[in-house]
Amino acid sequence: MRVGVVGCGYWGSKHLRVLSGIDGVDEVAGIDPSLDRLDRVCRAFPSLRPFIDLDAALDHIDAVVIATPPRTHRALAVAALRAGKHVLVEKPLAASVADAETILVEAAAADRVLQVGHTFEYNPAVWKLREVLELGELGDAYYLHSARLNLGLYQSDVNVVWDLAPHDISIINYLLGATPVSVHAWGASHAHASLEDVATLRLAYKDPDVTAMIHVSWLDPCKVRRVTVVGSKKMAVYDDLLTDDRVRIYDKGVEHIPATDLHAVPMSYRYGNIVSPFIVADEPLYLEDQHFIDCIRSGGPIRTGGANGLAVVKVLDAADRSMREHRTVHLRAHELDEQPALSPGVIAPER
Ligand SMILES: NC(=O)c1ccc[n+]([C@@H]2O[C@H](COP(=O)([O-])OP(=O)(O)OC[C@H]3O[C@@H](n4cnc5c(N)ncnc54)[C@H](O)[C@@H]3O)[C@@H](O)[C@H]2O)c1
Incomplete structure (x- = not known):
């Protein structure tokens, strides 16, 4: 199979590396209007076939990975699908709900694979977190918190x-197997003239009935990539910056107890073991790209297909509206029922 990567920048060059080592990929093409970028990736991957635009590459590829800025995703994905190519689009699927819907319609009409680059849904640490939640180890989820900060x-x-x-x-959608029913967001542009560089989102889910908070920032002194799930029995933290112990399960909790003394706070605190489950070390991007190739070959269920990508874009759009209009934006909840081909806890595919 011949796969082209459109956009050979920061993330596209990682796809080029990974695809170059996947069984079943016979040829990899790099597509970018920047000759400087093309030159750099050609030096790093000497067997790469370079093209300066997608049109020129279409006759020489069977599938494409689109790793360009989000506002270009719709036009590139539609052009590729209309030419009969299978498409993996980087996150976010598109820069608007209408664009994302157009891509879904085109993929259905072309009967081609449409996958979205939600890389963390191919991350064994995230599978472990979901497994722990599904097995009830944490009890009922009280709330989730996710922070993605850096300068x-x-x-x-x-x-x-x-x-x-x-x-x-x-x-969070993957952990809960659902999409939120409402979004309330705050954001501000500090160092940038118009684009928000710091934001918080509050997502309300209905089934399960739980709230998730998200803090994202381009304007923070510390790099943070952390998801916390606080449950009625235990608490879990996934810290993507750690090499070991990326998921830790804390046997900690607080319980309300009948007051025995008018002056005492009627809460009891439990401090127990911290357990770090084993997590396979496979690279998520490798699993994502391998899954793309497998789905093209087998037509099998796509783990992060178009519906999954559209659901995320709807939340992003709701967050923008909420920030602008200073109100909670309501959405229709969906079950995320795309069947994962790689189940949490199941051994990852062999390399
Ligand atoms: N899944 C992840 O973890 C992850 C991580 C980083 C970035 N991304 C996503 O990858 C995409 C690219 O991000 P990046 O950080 O690599 O950006 P980047 O700016 O480093 O690279 C973008 C490249 O696209 C090229 N380009 C622009 N328009 C093009 C067009 N019409 N045709 C061909 N090439 C074109 C540019 O010349 C540039 O080389 C974004 O959608 C981003 O959100 C995903």
């Missing part, structure tokens, strides 16, 4: 919500 990298075409929060929204 930069500022993007030119989308704000911090569209840049970073797709990860948090896709992780």
